[in-house]
Amino acid sequence: MVDKTKLEFKAMTLPSWAQQMEVAEDGGVRYERKKGSNVVYALNGKDYSCLDCGTTILAVDRTHSIHDGLFPLSGSGEVAHEPIPYCPKCEKKPSSNGGFL
Numbered sequence: 001m002v003d004k005t006k007l008e009f010k011a012m013t014l015p016s017w018a019q020q021m022e023v024a025e026d027g028g029v030r031y032e033r034k035k036g037s038n039v040v041y042a043l044n045g046k047d048y049s050c051l052d053c054g055t056t057i058l059a060v061d062r063t064h065s066i067h068d069g070l071f072p073l074s075g076s077g078e079v080a081h082e083p084i085p086y087c088p089k090c091e092k093k094p095s096s097n098g099g100f101l
């Protein structure tokens with residue numbers, strides 16, 4: 001069992017509107033967490049599981065509206081999708097509404 005307090009997390013390079021994530025590696029295993037969160041996700045194969053409870057990590061598809069028009073809120077109506085990971089046992093389901101960019 002990994003001591004998650006000993007993992008050295010580094011910020012991932014993400015757009016400012018995205019959920020900020022941090023990543024660590026230990027013994028060849030990749031760990032991720034939301035910035036400021038205590039819930040750590042460990043990558044097993046292609047699935048992430050919660051380091052605390054072992055539950056498979058789910059994700060909500062957060063939608064961001066991209067307003068690139070001349071006037072605010074007049075944009076093309078395009079949206080950006082961003083998967084927000086969460087542990088269904090240790091965390092509340094994140095909001096799928098990312099608001100306006």
Ligand SMILES: [Zn+2]
Nearest residue numbers: 050053087090
């Ligand atoms: Zn959990």
